[in-house]
Amino acid sequence: MVATTKDSKGDVRQLLQGAGLRPTRQRVALAGMLFLEEDRHIAAEDLHRQAVENGVPVSLATVYNTLHQFTEAGLLRILAVEGQRTYFDTNTSDHHHYYMEESNTVMDVPTGSVTVENLPAPPEGMEIANVDIVIRLRKKRSGK
Amino acid sequence: MVATTKDSKGDVRQLLQGAGLRPTRQRVALAGMLFLEEDRHIAAEDLHRQAVENGVPVSLATVYNTLHQFTEAGLLRILAVEGQRTYFDTNTSDHHHYYMEESNTVMDVPTGSVTVENLPAPPEGMEIANVDIVIRLRKKRSGK
DNA sequence: CTGTGTGCAAACTCTTTGCATAAGT
DNA sequence: ACTTATGCAAAGAGTTTGCACACAG
Numbered sequence: 588m589v590a591t592t593k594d595s596k597g598d599v600r601q602l603l604q605g606a607g608l609r610p611t612r613q614r615v616a617l618a619g620m621l622f623l624e625e626d627r628h629i630a631a632e633d634l635h636r637q638a639v640e641n642g643v644p645v646s647l648a649t650v651y652n653t654l655h656q657f658t659e660a661g662l663l664r665i666l667a668v669e670g671q672r673t674y675f676d677t678n679t680s681d682h683h684h685y686y687m688e689e690s691n692t693v694m695d696v697p698t699g700s701v702t703v704e705n706l707p708a709p710p711e712g713m714e715i716a717n718v719d720i721v722i723r724l725r726k727k728r729s730g731k
Numbered sequence: 732m733v734a735t736t737k738d739s740k741g742d743v744r745q746l747l748q749g750a751g752l753r754p755t756r757q758r759v760a761l762a763g764m765l766f767l768e769e770d771r772h773i774a775a776e777d778l779h780r781q782a783v784e785n786g787v788p789v790s791l792a793t794v795y796n797t798l799h800q801f802t803e804a805g806l807l808r809i810l811a812v813e814g815q816r817t818y819f820d821t822n823t824s825d826h827h828h829y830y831m832e833e834s835n836t837v838m839d840v841p842t843g844s845v846t847v848e849n850l851p852a853p854p855e856g857m858e859i860a861n862v863d864i865v866i867r868l869r870k871k872r873s874g875k
Numbered sequence: 876c877t878g879t880g881t882g883c884a885a886a887c888t889c890t891t892t893g894c895a896t897a898a899g900t
Numbered sequence: 901a902c903t904t905a906t907g908c909a910a911a912g913a914g915t916t917t918g919c920a921c922a923c924a925g
Contacts, residue, residue: 609898609900609903611905611906612898612899613906632889645906645907646906648891648906649905649907652905665813667830667865669809671817671915686811702848703845704847707840707845710838712870714868715868716867716869718864719865720847720862720865721811721863722859723862724854725858725859725860726857753879753924754924755923755924757881788882789881791915792883792915792917795914795916796881815915816913817915877924877925879922879924881920882920882921884917885917885918886917887917888916889912890912891911892909893908893910893911894907894908896905896907897907898904899902900904
């Protein structure tokens with residue numbers, strides 16, 4: 588193994604190499620921000636801002652490229668929430684989401700807490716790729 | 732309550748007036764295309780193209796304005812599907828969708844055929860605005 | 876008539892792309 | 901060295917906006 592300052596950093600490099608991606612500075616840094624923390628739902632601009640704040644010089648175009656490369660490698664998943672922004676989800680397993688319009692925020696619904704029943708058979712010749720559930724939340728208004 | 736399939740043109744005018752919208756030519760024409768047919772899932776550009784093909788001169792900006800006005804009036808609903816396009820759904824009742832990436836098409840899931848169980852309580856101070864389920868479909872591969 | 880709606884084009888946001896330069900192996 | 905990734909800026913898609921003119925009531 589390579590002697591690096593942190594185990595986790597080495598793991599990130601392996602993750603990238605396993606996906607056939609060169610572990611460049613930018614990719615290692617972005618992968619670190621994405622995968623060493625809790626599950627995240629993030630748009631390209633947010634990740635770019637965070638990278639710059641963390642002293643990682645990376646261009647927005649590279650962030651977009653990288654996010655798509657990670658998605659193709661199966662490390663990320665694209666989230667379907669309304670609006671023009673594309674959110675990427677670091678949790679690629681089967682789970683669902685809360686979406687808050689006011690704050691433009693996405694949160695995981697605790698795993699296993701929603702079940703879908705009576706899924707109908709899909710149309711002829713098609714199969715279900717996945718099921719996404721978005722629970723849209725609003726501020727509770729008591730006496731407006 | 733949405734009167735569905737077979738309204739007359741007069742009903743469309745009433746629909747608009749009931750929503751506080753002047754029944755202008757463009758709005759009557761667009762409403763006709765939207766509400767006199769089966770439930771539709773349509774993007775602004777598609778509706779605009781259809782209008783022009785039908786000999787209704789309307790600008791794209793007006794189509795956008797109108798779609799948003801209809802949405803505010805509760806006649807339409809915005810669909811959350813991935814991608815940068817905004818789809819409007821003429822069926823505002825509780826139902827869910829198939830989405831086919833290959834053809835960029837949205838279809839209704841037959842009403843009542845999906846039930847969601849165990850919906851978790853939303854976070855403090857929030858309430859559920861609605862629940863959207865998108866069932867993503869892909870072509871079945873024979874060897875499965 | 877009076878006020879609202881429409882059309883046009885420009886502005887805006889998010890995302891992608893082309894090409895020269897920089898970095899990784 | 902040789903190849904692939906990055907950065908920049910410009911282009912692209914989709915959507916919104918401002919303002920003069922047109923139309924509905």
